Amino acid sequence: QVQLVESGGGLVHPGGSLRLSCTASGxxxxxxxxxxxxxxxxxxxxxxxxITAGGLTNLTDSVKGRFTISRDNTKSTLxxxxxxxxxxxxAIYYCNKRASxxxxxxxxxxxxxxx
Numbered sequence: 001q002v003q004l005v006e007s008g009g010g011l012v013h014p015g016g017s018l019r020l021s022c023t024a025s026g027x028x029x030x031x032x033x034x035x036x037x038x039x040x041x042x043x044x045x046x047x048x049x050x051i052t053a054g055g056l057t058n059l060t061d062s063v064k065g066r067f068t069i070s071r072d073n074t075k076s077t078l079x080x081x082x083x084x085x086x087x088x089x090x091a092i093y094y095c096n097k098r099a100s101x102x103x104x105x106x107x108x109x110x111x112x113x114x115x
Contacts, residue, residue, distance in 0.1 A: 002027040002103040004095055009109030012085055020080040020109055022095030027103075030073035035098040036080045038091035039108075049080060050098045062088075085113045 008020040020036070033052045039045040049069035050058045057069050068081040078095050092108040 004103060004106035006093060006095055006106050006109040009093060009111045011112045011114065013115055014086060014113055016085050016113070017081070017083045018085065018111060020082065020093055020111075022078040022080075022106070024076050024078070024095075024103075029071075029076035033098040034071060034078050035096060036069060036078070037094045037096060038089075038111075039094070040088075040091040043091075045094070047098075048093070051078070052098075082111070085111075087113045089113050 003025045004022060006020060006022045008018060010018060012018055031053055033050060035050040036048045037045050038048050048060055048063060049067055051069045051071055059067055059069070066082065066084045070079045071077065080093065082089065090111060090113050092110050094105055094108045096102045096105065
């Protein structure tokens with residue numbers, strides 16, 4: 001049973017930065033492609049960033065140049081560095097596999113960008 005725990009969210013002003021973390025317990029983290037997802041109020045959950053088991057990354061167009069996804073397999077931890085945050089980045093952020101069958105979702109971490 002894999003447990004995902006996200007952390008690092010908060011309230012920031014536009015232009016600010018946050019670093020999100022996600023730890024995955026109960027599985028062999030390093031063999032999976034991983035991803036960050038987010039769900040804004042009233043919207044469906046969307047894919048934000050992916051990283052393969054080998055470290056190749058991809059970002060959705062709206063965050064390219066501002067967000068960076070990385071992983072530390074020794075700590076079974078996934079990261080999302082978010083810079084130049086915008087109000088439209090406000091959402092609950094979740095991590096999970098990048099796969100057709102996902103693990104159970106964690107509680108997510110709230111990111112609010114507001115002046």
